[in-house]
Amino acid sequence: MTNGWTDLKETDCALIIGSNAAENHPISFKWLTKARDERGAKIIVVDPRFTRSASKADVYAPMRSGTDIAFMGGMINYILQNNLYWKDYVVNYTNAAFIVGEGYDFKDGMFSGYDPKTRKYDAKQWDFEMEPQADPKAAPKAKTDPTLSHPRCVFNLLKKHYSRYDLDTVSRVCGTPKEKLEEVYRTYAETGKPDKSGVIMYAMGTTQHTVGSQNVRSYAMVQLLLGNIGVPGGGVAALRGESNVQGSTDYALLFHLLPGYINAPNANADHATLEAYLKKETPKGGFKTNTPKWVVSMLKAWFGDAATKENEFGYHWLPKKDPKKNYSWIALFEAMYNGTIKGLWTWGENPPVSGPNCTKEAKAMENLDWLVCVDLFESETAAFWKRPGADPASIKTEVFLLPACSSIEKSGTVSNSARMTQYRWQAVQPMGESKPDLDIIYELFAKIRELYKGSKAAKDQGILNLTWDYGHPITPEAVAKEINGRDLTTGKLMTSFANLKDDGTTTSGCWIYCGMFPDENKYRAMDRDPAEKAKGIFPGWAYSWPVNRRILYNRCSADPAGKPWSEDKKIVWWDPNAPGDPAKPEDGPGAFVGYDVTDFNKFLKPEKSAAAPFIMQVLGKGGLYANTGMNEGPFPEHYEPWESPMKNAFSSVQLNPVVKVWEPDKQGSPDQFPIVCTTFRLSEHYQTGTLTRNQPWLAELQPYMFIELSEELAAEKGIKQGQKVKVSSARGEIEVYAMITKRWKPMEIDGRTVHCVGMPWHYGFAAIAKGESANVLTPHIGDGNTMIPEYKAFLVDIKGV
Amino acid sequence: MAQPKIGTLRNGKVYRFDPVEVAAHWVHTISFFALLITGLVLFAPGGAGWLAKLLGGVNVTRLLHRVFAVPYALISLPLLVFFSPRGAKEWFREMFHWDKDDIKLMMGYFPEILGRHADLPEAPKFNAGEKFNSLLTLFTGIGLTLSGIIMWWPQSFPQWLVRLAYPVHDLAFLGMCSMLCVHIFLSVAHPKMRAALEGITTGWADAEFCKEHYGKWYKKVVTKG
């Protein structure tokens, strides 16, 4: 989330697409209800089915699962054709005026630079035309045309690209009636005014597609066109599904990152040494130019005194990926299925329920020599060897089920969707012999290290040199101090990541959290001042990285001169009379002031800060056009899901050209499986249900696995309310209850009736509330950038039992 | 030994009821009293808290109430009908047969209860008071049984009926109670009517008593028989 949960009350319009906020983030509706009551805000819900969110919407539009880009492309087209974009914002704060190089081209669904052999694009072809720079170290600058008239400026390319997304075609693809499309577009485009803001709220309904990343980009582009980024009540709100999925991502429990969103190193020439790595990973412009300070400080935190300039601060003790390999979820399970992976530990993760094509993933686990499962309950993962149909005697895996304790039995912090890190105070002693994961990890690694004691082998030095002394008993505060980091010259805790250095004199385990523990007795995650300063900002409550900022890109809330675009939407603004930078008295008075911590050096003159309001971008502007970072191309283009009932109406390219097809033989055809299926979550259960399906109160609230289908489909198939049905896909078959509901309606897709159904994916064979897992049916195919599996759109058939 | 004929006079006593009639009366009496006591605990538990305790608590009392409801509803009447058809016939005939004498008798009952003399016509086997008591017993019994069944299995009946069952049960039980007061008083405490108790207990009642109180019957059955 660029803004926060409490900020939702400042919105004038919330577009809920790819999420079911009322159901899965019910508290968001506390704030949306407030916005509606107090500001007359509108709530729009776009979803294949009529959800609990839809029940409270002003406008509900059905949309076939997997057609977000068509839907949003249509909105971009509508906004541009009807001049509903906010020109001042677009010209000043986005890259609309940038001139794109001549290498860029787009024909029949394909951008220029594609290599069909590797299924990859050469992104260089999409570069901007750059201003020549005399100083090679200076921040790069693109050529621009602020009049937006150059035929190759981003704005005109954008206009051209989305001119194909007319209402008729979009309606034919999405199955949304034309008048509903227009109603949504018109209502949401209202926010493209200085005194209005709109927020797009999305979740896994957006990302779990082969085009998931581009779906998100299409939202961001609409937000940029309407000037909704960096203002209260605006932003792109990724509603994160777990209490600390933000934190676990920040700390890079992902193969491709190091803590703080730094790319993980590869075993190749680019990353052969620390110097080469830093050179490669440090851009010339934007805030990321500080990357070396973050990396070196992290290495110093991890390897302590053993990290010296001579040994590249222990850089080589980090694992280097095979640059040709992908280690993401699907690849991981393919590797396990093929026998490469021999040992696995899971920390509250439950693949036999949550993995795509989970039958295969559970089968893959049989190849493990050992499995360590850390959980509160006996999950389907822990019990995979006795799952229905398995023969325990033939499964040679050694399984350890380590009892972890719950959130109320331990202390520590979690970071919510708004990057707010809040402290949890332990309330009760851990149950039985269960332990906090912190203790488990601490003790486990100590045991492993014990076994390597005295080793001189190079490969073991990382283990032996890792800083691992947090006292006994270990406390979260001791770890948090290491994360925050210290100035080694003074021994004091760091107060801000601005002070980090790349010479080994500072440490910080994760730079974005630097400054959260500024003093030995002050863990800002414990701050509990419940007062609202203004505009939904509660600065005294806990800590939001970076530097306790609550609204990212907040420079955009004021015009280039630093004056708020509107009184109602002001967050930070230039006060020429405020005391200036004490370090630079020659600059005189003047500073940005307001309700939030500025996204930039607040003493920078407004014109300067306006030049780069998107500080993490190399070129400083909001990216309507993504010359880098997106594998499929600079503009989101609609491709059909891997399994789709129709031919792509926008081009001859059916599937996202950069995705990897893992199991071509497991693709279902629309003849055999004519029904579009999606998966979803219920308010009453959490993810794979290991926690909630084991709690009597919640188990009774939703005890059964079911499939939702329309009355029309039920009539066609002769299915009665509440009976058992078999649902099948090219991957498998499950038996579930039929929930016949008015909330699903058949859609008119490409001139014919297509049925759509959906089911919750919380269920498995363990716990009190049991049921067959929806993911038996989902495919092993992922997004072109993130490899997030396409859980949300696949084909099935259904018949009564 | 063969049963004597009804109306047989022996040692100054008249054979008034056969053992089945006697049994039916007492099964009914005992079960009714049991239901009355256990019912009181449920009807007025606040006032009858000590009683509930005596009986082993409200829950045990509730069970007992149902236990006694079975003989109450299922035994007395069938017993009489199947095993003493004669007695049943007489009882039914008498209870539904009212003539001027009965009415007159009924009217003169009150002074009689108070021990005052009234010049009353002669009665058949059952006098008017007993007839009235019988009628009330039969109809409240049906009412109590039917409403009791409904209250026992409320799920099986429409809600309006269940709701109605409560006042019906209460009304029937209270009506029966009021009659019962008089009935017990006469049979146990009234100096002159007490003799009737012997009749319904042993089957044999004092001949003089019978002659006085059931003149018509005495003349018809005993004297002629």
Next chain:
Amino acid sequence: MRVTRRDFLKLSGVTAASAALSQLGFAAPAVAKVRDFKIREAKVSPTICPYCGVGCGQLVYVRDGKVVQLEGDPDNPQNQGSLCSKGAALSQVFDNPRRVTKVLYRAPGASAWEEKDWEWALERIAENVKKTRDASFIETQPDEKDPAKSYIANRTEAIASLGGASLDNEECYLLTKMNRALGIVYLEHQARI
């Protein structure tokens, strides 16, 4: 810890007052005795809901080591006292008869769990880790084009780590450090799925 708890201040005041009143015989006469106020003497700890990403505040009321009540934290700006069905039911995670409270071990081919102690289990796991790691360790990787050149790889592809989104930050950090020190690259968590 700095806990500003308007509610319990208010609460304890009211409680004391009502207790005093009832001692003086001022308890409302017409009213049935209302159930004992179960959180009267409970100790309260603020925490954050472990479910979705909203980060709602919760208050846990504990008496004699038992959770007697759990409800929304009115001070937390996210939820201001509100909780959804999951958050409001959280106390059932604790004291749940289905919780695993001992280390469980399933030997290869076995058809049932056996209880073990922590020490044994951690040692056994450590041995497994070392065995798998040492047998699969890739120290260097040759250049894609020039096989004469090679780069330090320092990884194992035989061990995988999954999960972390339900761990605390401090735990995630330790886990990321441990995984990397061991050379684990098959490293994923819930953000991917």
Next chain:
Amino acid sequence: MAKTLYIDTSKCMGCRGCESACKQWNDLPANIKGDLKGEKFEFLPFNGTYQTKTAFAHQTYTMVKMQELAADDGGVKWLFGKRQCMHCAEATCMMVCPVDAISRTPEGAVYLDKEKCVGCGYCVQNCPFNVPQLDYNQKGIGIWEKKSSKCNLCADRVQNGLIPACAKTCPTGAIKFGDREEMLALAKERVEQLKPKFPGARIYGEKEVGGTVLYLLTEHPGYYGLPESAVVPWQVRFWKYFARPVGELAVGGGLLVILAGLFFNYVMPAKETPHHAEGVK
């Protein structure tokens, strides 16, 4: 000052936080059969909707009633209505309770004291909203302890300065608790606000059964499982105002007869008459 709940169904999104919060505060078990440590469990049968709790139970003081309706524009409406004891001003349960286990708190809640309850079930049968339900606990062969159970409007919380658990937990403010007058004013204002979009918007509970918990409904009360006109059942009135007084009068009469009989026979016996003398040997 009478306090009440005000439930604005137009704001309820059916998250069912109130259902959990209610169980938490009142320590109510789940309606599940089976040993919690075991593997086999039985729930209420699948009914094809999200509303898995279809009726009140001794474990269920509150539930969100859900209803799908076809909308005029071809779409669908999904109604949510949080239900619990209505705390009627003219409370049938209070009228019929033979042991005064049900009484009113000074704050206006109809409070059911389980300690006093004897489980007769009269309140269960006669509630116009079918709210109270019996809790059966087997105490021996054939011996069941029965206790009527229902929402007490968290009287213990309210008397200690807190608001009911459901109102506190409600994310959207669909459940509010406060002075009745104030709540009614809110509801009236809201009806006016909603009328243009929801022509069926109305207040429920202002007059019903003398006034109950206040609801703002957007559709006919029937869709929320509420009777269109809720009144004290006629049977209860018949019972309360006829059957019992008449019956008690009759019993009183009977007892009077006994007393009189005893008095006149033993204390002031009549003089022997020849008629009677004949009868005595």
